Amino acid sequence: MPDVFDPLVGQDRAVASMRQYVRHPVHAYLFTGPAGSSLHDAVTAFAAALQCPDKGCGKCEACRLVLSGNDADVTFIERSGVSWRVDELRVAERVSRRRPLGRGYQIVVLEDIELTTTGASPCAPALLKSLEEPPTRTIFLLTAEDVPPALDTIVSRCIEVKLRGLSEADLEKILAQEGADPVAARTAANAASGNLRRARVLVRDAALSDRIAQWRGVPDHLTGTPASSSALASAISEALDRAAAPLVAMQEEEMARRILDARELGQRAVANRREIEAQFKREQRRFRIDELRFGLTALTNVYRERLIENLEGAENAESRSEYRVGASLRAIDAVAETSRRLSLNIDETLLLNDLMLSLMEF
Ligand SMILES: [Zn+2]
Incomplete structure (x- = not known):
């Protein structure tokens, strides 16, 4: 039962x-x-x-x-x-x-x-x-x-x-049990860092793959002018705005359910509605930070992949590759520094602009 x-x-x-x-x-x-x-x-x-x-x-x-x-x-x-x-x-x-x-x-x-x-x-x-x-x-x-x-x-x-942390496989299984499409379940489970609630939001997000591609495309889109870097930073901010939509929709459904429950139980209103709404707002802020952190990880992975390629090139004594090894390492450091600053409550626009400007050098 x-x-x-x-x-x-x-x-x-x-x-x-x-x-x-x-x-x-x-x-x-x-x-x-x-x-x-x-x-x-x-x-x-x-x-x-x-x-x-x-x-x-x-x-x-x-x-x-x-x-x-x-x-x-x-x-x-x-x-x-x-x-x-x-x-x-x-x-x-x-x-x-x-x-x-x-x-x-x-x-x-x-x-x-x-x-x-x-x-x-x-x-x-x-x-x-x-x-x-x-x-x-x-x-x-x-x-x-x-x-x-x-x-x-x-x-x-x-x-x-x-409680134990949920593995990617656990998340995928739960999402599939809840009726998600298998491919969407796998992508969302992979992007959720073991967080079930986040996985449930991401599985509803049709733009998730595009957002991953956008982060992975950052190095190729930095054309060397400050204008290009600030345009890229704004494009990412806008994608982050849109990323919150499935979470907001989920919260609205939860509130509607609570209202219905309260009515069924003969109450005129949801007892602690203001508290719940404040919690929802906090969750939206946290989700944005998680999403940003996830994007930074995707970006680090791109530079890591480049690093490995360049290391293989350097073994064959190509001096250009040696130069690129250093650049990839510095880019990885710059992303790590942004991730660290994210915990310090620094303004997001400033953070993204600084990151793009510093990555432009590599
Ligand atoms: Zn009971």
Whole structure:
């Protein structure tokens, strides 16, 4: 019988643990796994199983309320910036003190808790304080892509649920199961860096192959004038704008589904619509960065292929090839530097223009 854990493909071990834990829950669980390993889906499924009288049947009202984001006793705490702030953790603390309205638990979800150790004023101690002696019917669900040593004390207060990264083959299989065309599934799985959500967006994107070709064509299109390099940078920016369309369409469908669910459950509106919309905006920003990073990888691969060709030429003592070996290496460095600057929140137009200008020299 399919239940709430059924959609968590490729996570059999984590699912087996969750089925056990839901029988005798403790106060805090920490879900860890690489980006795109469906941490959010796993936490949501586990929350539903905790609230469900049948431990996650997927069909009862308790399950449906959680899965549609409409259970007033399940709160995903919102983060407004790049790092967690202490006032946001105080909100979590206050919610955790509330008595649940329903028969289940008061479930407080905090995602990406590694971000309590970063930023101007790291606030991990405030999180630790909330985890100390919560009320009997409160359960914290935390997620982290990686756990820095500064969080050791927090980790020691939780049961850890480890998700694994999905392989390209896993992704391809999931997309095919969901009805995707085999060629599209393979291209999307290859371009998704193990990230299931990204794979689901890319498989709907008819322009994906063109975008890959555009990145791979960069060296040939740099004709040596600054005008050509800035035209290329703008063309890439425009392609990135278009790349977001399938994600936006997917989010709109998700919202429509939530509205429908809320109506069926007799609610006038989706409970946390503004939070969800803020999450969607953040996801669009992240998707753009992932897409840019993916393009940079495609570009690096082109220069690597050239490097290998030129190294073979250099072995045959062609001096022109020796020159090109150096140029390919410098181009690879320039792309790596752009990738590094991408993590520093530098303006995208500036970043792309700088990259094209520096690649023009090689
Ligand atoms: Zn249920």
